[in-house]
Amino acid sequence: MSWILILEQSLNGLQFGLMLFLLAAGLTLVFGIMDMINLAHGSLYMLGAFIASTFVQLTGSFTLGVLLAVPATAVVGMILEMSLLRTLYARDHLSQVLATFALILIINELVRLVWGSDAALPGPAALSGPVELLPGLRYPSYRLLIIGVGLAVAVLLYLLVTKTKVGMLVRAGASNREMALAMGVNIKTLFTLVFGVGAALCAVAGAMLAPLFAVQVGMGENILILAFVVIVIGGIGSIRGALVGAVLVGVVDTIGRAFLPILLGAFFQPRVASAAGPALASVMIYLIMAVVLYFRPKGLFPARG
Amino acid sequence: MKAKLVYLAAAALLATSVQGADKVKIGYIGTLSGPSAQPGIDMRDAFQLAVKLNGGKLGGLPAEVLVGDDQFRPDVGRQLAEKYVKSDKVDFLTGIVFSNIMLASAPIAWDNKTIYISVNAAPSPLAGKDCNPLFFAASWPNDAYHEAAGQHATNRGYKSAYLIAPNYQAGKDSLTGFKRFYKGKVVGEVYTKLGQLDYAVELAQVRAAKPDALYIFLPGGMGINFIKQFVAAGMSNEIPLITSGFGADQDIIRPVGEAMLGLFDTAHWALDLDNAANKKFVAAFEKEYKRLPSVYAAQGYDTALLIDSAVRDTKGKIEDVEAVRKALKAAKFESVRGAFKFNRNQMPIQNYYLRVVAKDNQGRLVNKTMGTIFKDHGDAYVQDCKMK
Numbered sequence: 001m002s003w004i005l006i007l008e009q010s011l012n013g014l015q016f017g018l019m020l021f022l023l024a025a026g027l028t029l030v031f032g033i034m035d036m037i038n039l040a041h042g043s044l045y046m047l048g049a050f051i052a053s054t055f056v057q058l059t060g061s062f063t064l065g066v067l068l069a070v071p072a073t074a075v076v077g078m079i080l081e082m083s084l085l086r087t088l089y090a091r092d093h094l095s096q097v098l099a100t101f102a103l104i105l106i107i108n109e110l111v112r113l114v115w116g117s118d119a120a121l122p123g124p125a126a127l128s129g130p131v132e133l134l135p136g137l138r139y140p141s142y143r144l145l146i147i148g149v150g151l152a153v154a155v156l157l158y159l160l161v162t163k164t165k166v167g168m169l170v171r172a173g174a175s176n177r178e179m180a181l182a183m184g185v186n187i188k189t190l191f192t193l194v195f196g197v198g199a200a201l202c203a204v205a206g207a208m209l210a211p212l213f214a215v216q217v218g219m220g221e222n223i224l225i226l227a228f229v230v231i232v233i234g235g236i237g238s239i240r241g242a243l244v245g246a247v248l249v250g251v252v253d254t255i256g257r258a259f260l261p262i263l264l265g266a267f268f269q270p271r272v273a274s275a276a277g278p279a280l281a282s283v284m285i286y287l288i289m290a291v292v293l294y295f296r297p298k299g300l301f302p303a304r305g
Numbered sequence: 306m307k308a309k310l311v312y313l314a315a316a317a318l319l320a321t322s323v324q325g326a327d328k329v330k331i332g333y334i335g336t337l338s339g340p341s342a343q344p345g346i347d348m349r350d351a352f353q354l355a356v357k358l359n360g361g362k363l364g365g366l367p368a369e370v371l372v373g374d375d376q377f378r379p380d381v382g383r384q385l386a387e388k389y390v391k392s393d394k395v396d397f398l399t400g401i402v403f404s405n406i407m408l409a410s411a412p413i414a415w416d417n418k419t420i421y422i423s424v425n426a427a428p429s430p431l432a433g434k435d436c437n438p439l440f441f442a443a444s445w446p447n448d449a450y451h452e453a454a455g456q457h458a459t460n461r462g463y464k465s466a467y468l469i470a471p472n473y474q475a476g477k478d479s480l481t482g483f484k485r486f487y488k489g490k491v492v493g494e495v496y497t498k499l500g501q502l503d504y505a506v507e508l509a510q511v512r513a514a515k516p517d518a519l520y521i522f523l524p525g526g527m528g529i530n531f532i533k534q535f536v537a538a539g540m541s542n543e544i545p546l547i548t549s550g551f552g553a554d555q556d557i558i559r560p561v562g563e564a565m566l567g568l569f570d571t572a573h574w575a576l577d578l579d580n581a582a583n584k585k586f587v588a589a590f591e592k593e594y595k596r597l598p599s600v601y602a603a604q605g606y607d608t609a610l611l612i613d614s615a616v617r618d619t620k621g622k623i624e625d626v627e628a629v630r631k632a633l634k635a636a637k638f639e640s641v642r643g644a645f646k647f648n649r650n651q652m653p654i655q656n657y658y659l660r661v662v663a664k665d666n667q668g669r670l671v672n673k674t675m676g677t678i679f680k681d682h683g684d685a686y687v688q689d690c691k692m693k
Contacts, residue, residue, distance in 0.1 A: 120562050211537070
């Protein structure tokens with residue numbers, strides 16, 4: 001157990017957290033402003049990855065493919081919002097869950113029809129190897145790119161939300177929707193825009209993670225659950241909460257998986273440690289969520305008063 | 306007049322039904338949707354190809370294959386088994402990919418005196434104390450690939466090994482099988498969450514442990530993720546990676562790509578096995594489905610051939626379950642894997658090969674046979690089986 005290992009795992013946690021943030025940011029805005037539980041958010045993440053794989057194949061360039069996939073997925077998201085999801089705003093959460101769950105299944109099979117069960121999205125060849133950050137610490141250069149992109153997007157979102165008029169409208173809608181409506185904000189366009197931005201963020205996450213993970217049908221479901229945990233911890237409707245929650249979840253999950261088995265191994269037999277370690281580690285995030293909710297039922301940074 | 310026609314029709318029906326089976330009905334349940342569907346799709350495609358190449362017949366009788374999708378859920382598998390066995394009255398139930406679904410569904414066949422032939426899963430209890438005369442495995446015993454991999458690691462002289470598998474029954478069995486034949490030191494044994502995506506944490510631990518070799522059992526999407534990340538971390542140049550054939554066949558090669566080159570794995574079959582049945586199979590599969598067959602497809606194809614041989618050798622009298630069992634056990638068919646025979650626990654005794662991922666002469670990524678690890682290898686549980 002060395003400092004190098006701890007540092008490497010911390011970087012892993014940060015990278016995981018930043019990607020979760022991209023998904024959680026869109027999800028928390030949709031939930032916070034439109035009061036809609038959108039389970040199909042994970043499907044947008046999957047669509048982003050598949051669309052990116054097609055564009056990368058067509059253009060032969062990773063950067064170009066990803067840059068094209070982001071607006072394309074945003075457009076798909078906005079069409080989805082205008083045609084289907086708009087009718088769900090007025091309904092109760094259960095109807096939204098049912099409808100968007102059905103959307104997950106439909107989009108899964110549609111993707112399978114168009115692309116097949118999986119697609120290949122190779123990363124940029126220049127970043128396929130490790131980089132020596134410190135003597136003895138070799139970290140995959142592609143993961144460093146992910147950290148960079150995640151931080152850049154976080155800064156961009158911060159500027160968008162705090163320094164622009166649109167951002168102000170978004171914050172107003174998240175804080176008190178009825179009042180924003182009463183003040184004459186064009187809710188319809190705002191909602192579509194927010195949905196489009198959420199879809200674009202999903203596409204960035206999906207395309208950036210695709211070279212590391214498998215691009216396959218159903219890839220959105222696992223990460224969606226984590227995204228919901230993040231927004232609950234961070235506070236519904238708050239982007240700052242999404243960032244803090246995501247990094248917290250990412251680091252806790254990583255440290256838990258890395259060091260819990262070792263910690264248990266110091267007290268128990270190896271057989272017990274290797275069985276209990278992974279089980280406990282996967283539960284850590286939910287424990288954190290329970291603890292946070294106990295002290296702050298509305299999350300760490302609730303958007304509404 | 307109408308009544309007379311009805312009576313005539315009834316009499317005709319009665320007459321034909323006395324004669325015995327005029328076709329063979331197969332209930333085929335597979336995982337055909339979701340992230341882990343590719344093996345099931347390969348098996349079903351190959352099974353149907355075998356029937357097609359036989360003129361739509363098995364053993365000389367017209368074959369009716371009812372195909373259902375268990376969606377990776379044991380309750381759906383059970384429902385389909387109930388339908389096929391009880392209401393469609395199939396002669397054979399087969400097709401299930403995953404052990405947990407099979408263990409939930411096959412007993413329905415056994416309770417109704419219907420034979421279950423496994424295309425894939427063959428968990429160790431069914432090889433040992435729970436062996437069942439109505440259960441045949443046309444694939445391999447669950448531990449076999451992992452035992453072969455352990456033997457390969459021993460043969461290569463790797464003094465230390467780090468092991469990773471998912472935290473469920475098949476994962477635990479896989480590492481037990483590996484350790485049974487690996488004579489070096491196990492420096493790490495990690496069970497990851499089933500369906501886990503990101504292995505950065507585990508990879509960092511592996512790098513810190515500095516083993517001579519890394520063995521993984523991560524089927525489906527898990528394997529795709531792991532191998533991609535392993536290569537991205539630069540570890541493919543430092544630590545030799547060994548996997549079972551489940552983690553290195555066409556369903557993984559296609560999404561991962563050239564990062565798989567040089568990976569060693571073990572299986573009971575490879576594309577380049579030199580026998581007439583295999584050459585015919587590979588060519589026909591590629592022509593029909595425009596893709597290369599995987600080891601799963603080879604299993605599906607062989608299962609159909611096995612059923613074909615049993616129906617043929619009982620001369621179509623498939624209502625006599627004992628006679629069918631005897632014919633199945635004799636296994637007189639040309640398997641694409643070469644020599645095939647059943648052990649007394651109705652699990653295969655066969656060879657296991659070392660394969661490496663390389664390019665064929667058309668530049669495609671395939672598994673090439675490097676050598677034989679085990680010849681005529683059975684399983685470690687047969688002594689607990691009370692069948693003769």
